[in-house]
Amino acid sequence: xxxxxxxxxxxxxxxxxxxxxxxxxxxxxxxxxxxxxxxxxxxxxxxxxxxxxxxxxxxxxxxxxxxxxxxxxxxxxxxxxxxxxxxxxxxxxxxxxxxxxxxxxxxxxxxxxxxxxxxxxxxxxxxxxxxxxxxxxxxxxxxxxxxxxxxxxxxxxxxxxxxxxxxxxxxxxxxxxxxxxxxxxxxxxxxxxxxxxxxxxxxxxxxxxxxxxxxxxxxxxxxxxxxxxxxxxxxxxxxxxxxxxxxxxxxxxxxxxxxxxxxxxxxxxxxxxxxxxxxxxxxxxxxxxxxxxxxxxxxxxxxxxxxxxxxxxxxxxxxxxxxxxxxxxxxxxxxxxxxxxxxxxxxxxxxxxxxxxxxxxxxxxxxxxxxxxxxxxxxxxxxxxxxxxxxxxxxxxxxxxxxxxxxxxxxxxxxxxxxxxxxxxxxxxxxxxxxxxxxxxxxxxxxxxxxxxxxxxxxxxxxxxxxxxxxxxxxxxxxxxxxxxxxxxxxxxxxxxxxxxxxxxxxxxxxxxxxxxxxxxxxxxxxxxxxxxxxxxxxxxxxxxxxxxxxxxxxxxxxxxxxxxxxxxxxxxxxxxxxxxxxxxxxx
Numbered sequence: 245x246x247x248x249x250x251x252x253x254x255x256x257x258x259x260x261x262x263x264x265x266x267x268x269x270x271x272x273x274x275x276x277x278x279x280x281x282x283x284x285x286x287x288x289x290x291x292x293x294x295x296x297x298x299x300x301x302x303x304x305x306x307x308x309x310x311x312x313x314x315x316x317x318x319x320x321x322x323x324x325x326x327x328x329x330x331x332x333x334x335x336x337x338x339x340x341x342x343x344x345x346x347x348x349x350x351x352x353x354x355x356x357x358x359x360x361x362x363x364x365x366x367x368x369x370x371x372x373x374x375x376x377x378x379x380x381x382x383x384x385x386x387x388x389x390x391x392x393x394x395x396x397x398x399x400x401x402x403x404x405x406x407x408x409x410x411x412x413x414x415x416x417x418x419x420x421x422x423x424x425x426x427x428x429x430x431x432x433x434x435x436x437x438x439x440x441x442x443x444x445x446x447x448x449x450x451x452x453x454x455x456x457x458x459x460x461x462x463x464x465x466x467x468x469x470x471x472x473x474x475x476x477x478x479x480x481x482x483x484x485x486x487x488x489x490x491x492x493x494x495x496x497x498x499x500x501x502x503x504x505x506x507x508x509x510x511x512x513x514x515x516x517x518x519x520x521x522x523x524x525x526x527x528x529x530x531x532x533x534x535x536x537x538x539x540x541x542x543x544x545x546x547x548x549x550x551x552x553x554x555x556x557x558x559x560x561x562x563x564x565x566x567x568x569x570x571x572x573x574x575x576x577x578x579x580x581x582x583x584x585x586x587x588x589x590x591x592x593x594x595x596x597x598x599x600x601x602x603x604x605x606x607x608x609x610x611x612x613x614x615x616x617x618x619x620x621x622x623x624x625x626x627x628x629x630x631x632x633x634x635x636x637x638x639x640x641x642x643x644x645x646x647x648x649x650x651x652x653x654x655x656x657x658x659x660x661x662x663x664x665x666x667x668x669x670x671x672x673x674x675x676x677x678x679x680x681x682x683x684x685x686x687x688x689x690x691x692x693x694x695x696x697x698x699x700x701x702x703x704x705x706x707x708x709x710x711x712x713x714x715x716x717x718x719x720x721x722x723x724x725x726x727x728x729x730x731x732x733x734x735x736x737x738x739x740x741x742x743x744x745x746x747x748x749x750x751x752x753x754x755x756x757x758x759x760x761x762x763x764x765x766x767x768x769x770x771x772x773x774x775x776x777x778x779x780x781x782x783x784x785x786x787x788x789x790x791x792x793x794x795x796x797x798x799x800x801x802x803x804x805x806x807x808x809x810x811x812x813x814x815x816x817x818x819x820x821x822x823x824x825x826x827x828x829x830x831x832x
Contacts (some may be wrong), residue, residue, distance in 0.1 A: 252456045256307075256344060256450040259456065260390055261375035263330040267392040268338050275397055275421055277339045279290035279428040279685065280289035280592070283748045285343060287594075287635055288434050293447035295636045296441045305447075307344075309455040310337030316460075325775045329377065331459070332512040340468070342401070343425060345375045345391050349405050358438055367442055368408075374405050374449070374605055397422060432597075434579075435634050482509075484520050485539050492548040504552040510562035519594075520556070520563055520817065526639065527646055528555055562604035566597070574611060577745060579702075581615040584622035585701045587693050587816075595638045596625040606653055616657045617649060626693065627664055629686055630672050630679065669813050670824040676804065676815060678741035680712055686713050691748040691781060694803055699780035711754040713747045715765060715791055716740045725761050739793050744800025748779050757810045762791045 262374035292302040313333040334341060352371035375390055387826045389406050392398055400420045433441055436745050486505060493501045509517050533541060541683060543551045569575045569585040576582060588596055591758060596795060603617035624645065628638050644661040656662075664672070680687035718740045720726035730736035739745055749757065769786060770778055784799040785791070804815040 251458070253453050255450055255453045257370075257374065260345070260348070261453060262377075263328055263611075265329050265331045265377070266334050266341055267331055268394055269335075272334070272338055272394070274394060275339065275342050275344055277425060279424055280420060282343050282346070283428055283432065283592075285340075286347070286429055289347075289452065290436075290635055292443060293444050293451075295436065295634060296432075299302050299763060303451070305452045307340055307452055307454045308337075309457055310341065311335040311339075311457045311459070314458050315775050317716055319466060330494065334391075335459075337454070339525045340454075341391055342393065342422070345389075345401075346405055346426050346463050346775040347423065347429055347448065348374050348445075350426055350433050350447075351441065352408065354433045355428065358441075369444060370449070375801070376408070377690045393422075411631055432684055434682055435629075435632050437634075439567070440634060481535050482514065482573060484536060485521060488540070488722075489543055489548050489552065492543065495748055496551050501552055504557055507649050508556055511564045512560055516563065516567070517560070521558055522554065523594070523601060524559060525564065525644065527559060527602050556792070562601040562607075563597070563802075565604050565607065566600055574607070578611070578615055580619055583696045583702045584619045588625060589620050590689050590692060590707050591625060591629070595635060596641055597619055599642045599649065602614060602649050603645055606657065612651075613653060613657075617653070620657050620662045621645065624662055624664075626690070627668075627672060627811060627813065629683075630666075630675055630690070631668055632671065632682070649795060664811075664813055667824065668740055669815070672813065672816055673804075674824060675809075676743055679743060680746055681741050684712065685708055687746060689750070690743075690807075694806060694808075695779055695781040696749055697806055698783070705776070709751060711749055711751050713749045713754045713765075714740055714759050715745050715747055715762070715785060716796065717759045720759050724759060726759070737821055739796045742796050742800050743803055744796040744798070747782050747785055 272414065289305060290750065292305040294302075304520075311334075313334050313335050314330070316330075330543040348371045353376075355368040355371070356365065364722070377388065377390055386442050389398075389402055391401075393401055397420070400422045405426045406425050431778055432442075436444065490498065490501055490505065508520070512520060521535050521539050524542065525533055525535060529538045529542045542555065546555065549812045565572060566585070569582070569589075570690075575585065588600065600618060603614050603621060605614075606612040606617070621642075624641065625638075628641060633641070645656070648659040649659040679690060688710060691712060692703050715728065716724060716736070716739055717724070718737070720736075727736070729738060749769065750773065753768050753771070757765050760768070768788060769782055772778055781803075784795075784802065788795050801816070807813075808815045
C-alpha cells in the first residue's frame, strides 16, 4: 500500500533549523552557481521584498521544490520543527540551499559590521543560527554547519563563508565559486541601507519558502529527480503572452501578428524573448507590475497589433543590437559608443537595459543622438553603482531617463535625469577611496573601464578571466618586507585599499603574486599571456622603482583625473575620513 510521499511547505527559517541537517552525497556535482545565478536570485529576492517600497511587493516568494533522501523516514509527513537533529541527503536543491546559506552568512556579517552594541546583534545571531549549529554534549551530531558539501568544498564553505566575521576574509587568489558568490552577495548587500538590509533578511527568513519532498530509498529518489527535472515542459511567460495577444487579434490581422511575433523570436531566441517582456515593463509601462500583468496592461492600452508593431518589434531589434553590438559595423566606427556599450555589457546589471533599449531604438534614424544617450546611460550606470545606490533606487533614476527620452529625445541628454549632484560626487569620491573593499566585482569593472580609456582601445578580455591584485598586500606576513616599508598600520591599510594600489591582472597572475615583494610582482605583471601586452593602466606600477605611499597616491590621482574627464565629474570631490551626508538615504 502506498504510504504517501512526505511533503511540506517550509519557510527558510523553518528549513534551516532542527531537525534538518543537509549533506550532499559524493555522487552529486560540485557547487556550480556563479555570481550571475546568485546575483539574479538576490535581485529577485530584493524586488520581492519591495526594497524602497513601504510594503513587500510579493506576500511570499516560492523557491521551488527540494528533494531529500531519508532511509529512516517513517511517516507520510516530514518531522515537526524542534525535533532532534537528523541528517538528510540532498538529491535535488544543493545549489539553492548552499546559496541561501551563503546569503544568510553575508547578511549576518554585514549586520555584524554595522552593529554598535550587543543589542544590535539579535538579527545577526538569528541568521547565524540558521547556518551554524552547536555540537551536542554527547558528540552525536556530526555537523557543525547545517549544510555539508563535498569534502573539498566544505573547507571553503566553513572557513571562508560560514565562520562568523564582520570583515570579509582576504582571499584574492581564491577562485572557488562559493567564495566568489559570497563576495558578490556581500558587495550587493553593502549597497543597501541598514533598514533595507534588515528588511531583506526578515523577508528571506520568514516569507521565502520551499516545498520539501522526502523519499526513503535511492531508486525512488532518482525517479522523482527525473520527474521534477526532465518530464514535461513548463509554460513560459512568453507562451502565455503569445496566446493572449494573438487571441486578441481579429482574424484578418492574425497572420501579420504571428509574423511579427516570430520575427522577434527568431531575432532574440526564446530565452532573450522572455527577458524582453521584463524590460518592456520599465521602458513603456509600470516597472512595479509583474511581467505578465505589466505586459497585459500595455496591450490593453495600445491594442494587440499596435503593441506588436510599435513596441515589441522595435524594442526587440534594439535589444538584439545591444547584445551583438561588438559585431555591428556602425557601432564599431564610433569608439566612444563602443567603449560605453562594452562597459555596460561587463556591468551585467539589467537596470540599465530598458533605457538603453529606448535609446538604441533611435540609432537607425539618428545614430549621433542615440550614441550620446547611450554614452550618458553608461556614465550614469557606473556612477550610480559607485555611488552605492541599491537596485530599486537605480531603477527609479533610470525611469526618469526613460521619461526624458520619451518626452523629447533631442534634449534628453541634457536633462536633469542624467545629472550627478555635487553631494553625489562627494559620495562617489568617498567610495572610490576603498572601492575594492566595498564591492570587489565593481572594482574590477572600474579597472577595466580605466584600461579602455588609458590604452585607447576597449578591452575585450572577459571579466571572468581577470582579477584585481593589491600591489601592497592587505595582510602582509609578519616577516614581510612590506611591513618594513609601511610600518604604520593605519597608513598601510589606507594605502592597500587605495584605488592607486589596485592592479588589473589575469587570474594566473593573481595566484602567483600573493604577498610577494614588489620586485617579484613586477616580473609577474609583465609576464602576460601570448599576444597580450601588459595592461596600460598598470604602466605607473611597471615604471616604478619603488612602491611607497607617494607612488600609490600619485597613481590614484591620475586614475581619478582620468575618471573625472571620462564622466565629467569631480571624482576627487570628497577625500574626507568620514562619509559625506547621504541625503538620498535619509529621504528613503
